[in-house]
Amino acid sequence: xxxxxxxxxxxxxxxxxxxxxxxxxxxxxxxxxxxxxxxxxxxxxxxxxxxxxxxxxxxxxxxxxxxxxxxxxxxxxxxxxxxxxxxxxxxxxxxxxxxxxxxxxxxxxxxxxxxxxxxxxxxxxxxxxxxxxxxxxxxxxxxxxxxxxxxxxxxxxxxxxxxxxxxxxxxxxxxxxxxxxxxxxxxxxxxxxxxxxxxxxxxxxxxxxxxxxxxxxxxxxxxxxxxxxxxxxxxxxxxxxxxxxxx
Amino acid sequence: xxxxxxxxxxxxxxxxxxxxxxxxxxxxxxxxxxxxxxxxxxxxxxxxxxxxxxxxxxxxxxxxxxxxxxxxxxxxxxxxxxxxxxxxxxxxxxxxxxxxxxxxxxxxxxxxxxxxxxxxxxxxxxxxxxxxxxxxxxxxxxxxxxxxxxxxxxxxxxxxxxxxxxxxxxxxxxxxxxxxxxxxxxxxxxxxxxxxxxxxxxxxxxxxxxxxxxxxxxxxxxxxxxxxxxxxxxxxxxxxxxxxxxxxxxxxxxxxxxxxxxx
Numbered sequence: 001x002x003x004x005x006x007x008x009x010x011x012x013x014x015x016x017x018x019x020x021x022x023x024x025x026x027x028x029x030x031x032x033x034x035x036x037x038x039x040x041x042x043x044x045x046x047x048x049x050x051x052x053x054x055x056x057x058x059x060x061x062x063x064x065x066x067x068x069x070x071x072x073x074x075x076x077x078x079x080x081x082x083x084x085x086x087x088x089x090x091x092x093x094x095x096x097x098x099x100x101x102x103x104x105x106x107x108x109x110x111x112x113x114x115x116x117x118x119x120x121x122x123x124x125x126x127x128x129x130x131x132x133x134x135x136x137x138x139x140x141x142x143x144x145x146x147x148x149x150x151x152x153x154x155x156x157x158x159x160x161x162x163x164x165x166x167x168x169x170x171x172x173x174x175x176x177x178x179x180x181x182x183x184x185x186x187x188x189x190x191x192x193x194x195x196x197x198x199x200x201x202x203x204x205x206x207x208x209x210x211x212x213x214x215x216x217x218x219x220x221x222x223x224x225x226x227x228x229x230x231x232x233x234x235x236x237x238x239x240x241x242x243x244x245x246x247x
Numbered sequence: 248x249x250x251x252x253x254x255x256x257x258x259x260x261x262x263x264x265x266x267x268x269x270x271x272x273x274x275x276x277x278x279x280x281x282x283x284x285x286x287x288x289x290x291x292x293x294x295x296x297x298x299x300x301x302x303x304x305x306x307x308x309x310x311x312x313x314x315x316x317x318x319x320x321x322x323x324x325x326x327x328x329x330x331x332x333x334x335x336x337x338x339x340x341x342x343x344x345x346x347x348x349x350x351x352x353x354x355x356x357x358x359x360x361x362x363x364x365x366x367x368x369x370x371x372x373x374x375x376x377x378x379x380x381x382x383x384x385x386x387x388x389x390x391x392x393x394x395x396x397x398x399x400x401x402x403x404x405x406x407x408x409x410x411x412x413x414x415x416x417x418x419x420x421x422x423x424x425x426x427x428x429x430x431x432x433x434x435x436x437x438x439x440x441x442x443x444x445x446x447x448x449x450x451x452x453x454x455x456x457x458x459x460x461x462x463x464x465x466x467x468x469x470x471x472x473x474x475x476x477x478x479x480x481x482x483x484x485x486x487x488x489x490x491x492x493x494x495x496x497x498x499x500x501x502x503x504x505x506x507x508x509x510x
Contacts, residue, residue: 016502017296017317020250023495024318027258029488031288031321062313076329104287107429109448116287117324133428135459150459177293177316209491216498223502231509
């Protein structure tokens with residue numbers, strides 16, 4: 001059988017994978033802090049003597065789009081978002097440092113400051129932040145956490161801790177299988193930097209829905225193209241069978 | 248089977264969940280002391296279809312520069328109660344009390360368990376005890392004498408009554424407020440009541456205007472903190488995202504249909 005059929009089949013399969021990735025971006029169009037994933041196709045040549053006449057296509061996720069999403073004001077003191085190229089650090093369930101641009105934080109019963117999924121928020125020393133009983137919590141422009149202690153008679157603000165704020169090179173960031181962005185293993189460790197923080201706001205998902213919808217249509221049509229190639233191969237085979245058939 | 252179908256399905260579910268949370272907020276836009284809930288989402292696990300750096304084939308010089316990790320969709324992780332202060336609405340009713348601050352009134356339900364509420368529309372029952380509009384006793388109990396002509400409640404929780412033939416007001420009780428380190432962790436029981444959970448931490452009971460309890464205002468009620476504009480925007484957003492995800496399902500379906508019809 002002509003290898004064209006296999007080439008078209010692999011093309012269709014890879015387009016379907018890409019459609020799944022695109023659907024994932026769309027499904028997370030409302031997930032705060034979500035970063036959309038890129039998807040590209042690459043020509044993968046068959047290697048070895050005489051094989052290079054065919055090139056399979058291969059779908060890849062080369063990287064994640066780390067452009068900022070829109071900022072939406074929520075008015076809740078513990079909703080924070082970093083500005084410009086800054087990130088703040090949380091502890092992932094795997095125990096290492098994850099980098100996020102936005103977090104809807106809560107104080108647990110033991111005083112631990114965690115994000116909405118319960119992952120501890122880290123301070124500038126890289127350890128989880130603990131908040132004693134307070135009347136109010138304020139997060140300053142530079143990530144400083146100030147509180148009015150519950151037993152304070154004068155409502156005087158006390159500086160408690162500071163968020164771990166870093167400016168990683170986007171090229172060094174990588175989204176893991178658990179969905180958390182973290183620094184690649186070979187990148188230089190990050191140090192505390194001057195990053196602006198806005199409290200009372202969250203960052204929306206950065207999914208470009210118009211682009212994703214257009215891509216969805218494009219992928220559907222590409223898929224039809226591959227299927228068309230398969231049916232063309234079928235009719236080729238039928239024709240040659242007819243021509244060569246013994247009467 | 249086509250993965251895109253299942254991924255888009257999670258998107259539909261998430262938006263439906265969000266719309267339910269928004270509807271509940273809008274339905275309670277006029278409920279005293281109601282706290283708005285916000286649906287929160289997380290992306291699901293990613294699947295490693297092709298590991299970056301894996302061998303492309305037997306020839307050892309060729310490795311994949313980048314792999315393929317596919318996301319599997321989105322999930323709703325819960326509705327977070329937003330415990331910001333609602334507006335104070337002046338009612339001029341003597342037994343309406345609003346809390347300005349983090350505290351909660353403590354009330355005893357029918358089973359004698361402590362529950363918590365910020366709805367301070369109190370009334371007096373047949374015995375003269377101060378109760379909520381559902382008849383739950385305020386804790387600690389406060390009894391208003393039958394012949395009281397006026398009740399005044401101070402900022403710091405003192406309850407005083409004026410009685411005929413008595414020039415001075417008598418103190419008949421002291422309102423106490425409970426506060427929680429993580430109010431978002433309280434279990435909402437409905438009817439404006441909340442119950443303590445391990446996530447909320449134990450109730451920290453204090454007199455008003457001490458510690459983190461907050462102060463009281465007599466003759467006012469706390470309105471719901473639902474921002475209706477925000478909810479309507481959220482509703483539009485949820486509806487459109489739902490539509491986009493249903494388009495993704497239609498596209499995935501179209502692909503399979505074409506395959507079935509043409510091969």
